[in-house]
Amino acid sequence: MPAYNVTLKSGASPEELEAAKKKVTDSGGKIVNEFKLIKGFTAEFPKDAVHSLETNDHVTVEADGEVKTQ
Known part of the structure; x- marks a missing residue:
């Protein structure tokens, strides 16, 4: 399953x-990492279930990927 980073938008409640x-786990996904410095997590869940989270006005959803510095 693909991995996605889900972060809470400014002003949204815990x-x-x-x-x-809960939406991730109800969709058959699993939380693989919870962030300490920002409110969010990385989850693996079916690509066809991503849309249900992307329509949530309180979170940002981005595909997880490798980050490189120059």
Whole structure:
């Protein structure tokens, strides 16, 4: 399954983050990492289930990928 980073938008409540986690697990996905410095997590879940999270006004969803510095 593809991995996605889900982060809470500014001004959103912690309950919104918990609701996003529940949406992931209810869609057959799993949380693989929870962030410490920002409110968010990385999850693996079916690509066809991503749309349900992307329509949430309280979180940002981005495909997980390698980050390089120059």
